[in-house]
Each structure stands twice: as structure tokens, then as C-alpha cells.
Amino acid sequence: MPAPIQVWTWPTPNGHKVHILLEELGLPYTVVPVAIGKGDQFKPEFLAITPNHRIPAIIDPEGPGGQPLQLFESAAILIYLAEKAGSALWPADPATRYTCLQWLMFQMGGVGPMFGQFNHFANYATEKLPYAIERYTNEVARLHRVLDKRLSESAYLAGPDYSIADICTFPWIRNAERRNIDLAQYPHVLRWHDAIAARPAVQRGVEVLAENQRRGTMTDAEREVMFGKTQFAAR
Numbered sequence: 661m662p663a664p665i666q667v668w669t670w671p672t673p674n675g676h677k678v679h680i681l682l683e684e685l686g687l688p689y690t691v692v693p694v695a696i697g698k699g700d701q702f703k704p705e706f707l708a709i710t711p712n713h714r715i716p717a718i719i720d721p722e723g724p725g726g727q728p729l730q731l732f733e734s735a736a737i738l739i740y741l742a743e744k745a746g747s748a749l750w751p752a753d754p755a756t757r758y759t760c761l762q763w764l765m766f767q768m769g770g771v772g773p774m775f776g777q778f779n780h781f782a783n784y785a786t787e788k789l790p791y792a793i794e795r796y797t798n799e800v801a802r803l804h805r806v807l808d809k810r811l812s813e814s815a816y817l818a819g820p821d822y823s824i825a826d827i828c829t830f831p832w833i834r835n836a837e838r839r840n841i842d843l844a845q846y847p848h849v850l851r852w853h854d855a856i857a858a859r860p861a862v863q864r865g866v867e868v869l870a871e872n873q874r875r876g877t878m879t880d881a882e883r884e885v886m887f888g889k890t891q892f893a894a895r
């Protein structure tokens with residue numbers, strides 16, 4: 661039995677990617693909660709793993725060459741874990757693998773950051789800036805159209821089979837109503853979403869630390885930790 665992977669995480673879309681993959685792979689793992697609304701991401705022990713003070717991050721005590729490996733950035737973690745497990749979720753066929761990589765990058769460079777900015781300006785910012793809200797509302801809709809087009813041609817993002825590209829993207833598509841998105845308008849995304857949501861490993865993954873999920877509006881203290889001076893003081 662391999663040594664458990666330590667997952668430094670919180671129940672957010674980027675955290676859920678890693679929880680879902682670990683559940684799919686059946687690799688043993690332990691969870692180290694990083695309460696990002698309380699500022700745990702600035703604690704020295706977490707900064708020692710990631711200078712970016714964002715979850716998720718992992719420590720694999722049995723990394724390459726039997727040496728411990730620390731990793732941050734969710735897609736890098738997904739590739740690493742799927743490769744470590746020798747899983748087809750990181751496709752072996754080179755053309756399919758590059759297609760998978762392409763959609764991983766689309767999520768990391770497009771879906772994640774744009775949806776994040778939408779959340780910020782539409783839900784978290786105390787000052788409601790119409791230009792910013794419109795800009796990110798349009799981007800969220802545009803990215804859904806891109807995904808819908810792809811999924812009209814292909815069962816999953818990388819091809820006919822479920823892969824880490826889907827695991828990377830799914831947590832950002834669930835709870836679409838929070839982004840004022842009606843998935844019925846994107847029928848191929850809806851079909852894909854429902855197929856993934858039905859997977860037992862996905863259902864277990866999104867339950868990790870679920871009792872800590874933030875409900876309701878952000879407090880002033882949380883806002884200060886997430887968007888205030890704390891962010892810039894971190895070393």
C-alpha cells in the first residue's frame with residue numbers, strides 16, 4: 661500500500677478537482693484543511709509548500725525516485741497523480757494526451773480565472789461595478805458556449821473517454837446557478853455535467869470537507885483575508 665498523499669485543501673472548485681481524482685484513482689490520502697477565509701493559506705507551514713498561498717497543494721511522501729514531492733497548481737497535481745497511478749484518465753495515446761492537456765489549459769487559463777473574477781465582481785465586491793460585472797458575465801457565457809461546441813462533437817473534453825480534463829472542469833460547471841447560468845441553454849454541457857455528477861467517486865470527492873463550505877455572504881473579516889492587505893503581505 662503506498663503512503664497516503666497529503667492534500668492541503670479546502671472545499672472549493674480547485675480543491676474538488678484533486679479530491680475527485682483521488683477518489684477515482686483509489687489512492688490513499690489524508691486531508692489537511694486550509695481555511696482560506698481565516699487566513700490559513702498564509703501560515704508558514706503552507707507557504708513552505710506553495711509560495712502562491714492558494715489551495716490545493718500536495719505532499720507525496722513517495723514521489724519520483726522514492727523522494728518526497730511537493731506540488732501546487734491543481735492541473736499539475738492532476739497530471740502527477742494520474743501519471744503516478746498509471747491511469748488512463750491521463751490518456752496514453754499521444755494525440756489524445758495533448759488534447760487533454762489543451763482542455764486542462766483552457767480550464768486553468770480561462771474557465772477558472774474568468775469564473776473567479778465573475779464571482780468576485782458579482783458576488784463578493786461591496787462596490788458593484790457594472791462594467792466589470794458585464795465583462796465577466798459575458799466571458800462566463802462565452803466559455804460555456806466553447807464547452808458546448810466541444811461537447812457537441814465529443815462525449816468528453818479530451819475525446820470519447822472521461823479524463824482529468826473533465827475532472828478539472830466539472831467543479832467549475834456544477835452549481836451553475838451561482839453564475840446565473842441555466843445549463844439547459846447548453847444542452848451538451850448539461851449532458852456531460854449529469855454524466856459526471858452521477859459518478860460515485862465524484863459524489864465522494866465533492867463531499868470532502870463539505871461541512872466547511874461557506875454559506876451566505878462573506879464577512880468583513882473574510883473579505884479582508886481574501887482581498888485585503890493580507891494578500892500582499894504574504895511572503
Ligand SMILES: N[C@@H](CCC(=O)N[C@@H](CS)C(=O)NCC(=O)O)C(=O)O
Pocket residue numbers: 672673674675696701713714715716732733734735768772885886
Ligand atoms: N491556479 C490555481 C488557483 C488556486 C486558487 O485560486 N485557489 C483558491 C481557492 S479555489 C484559493 O486558495 N484562494 C485563497 C486566497 O485567495 O487567498 C490552481 O488551479 O491551483
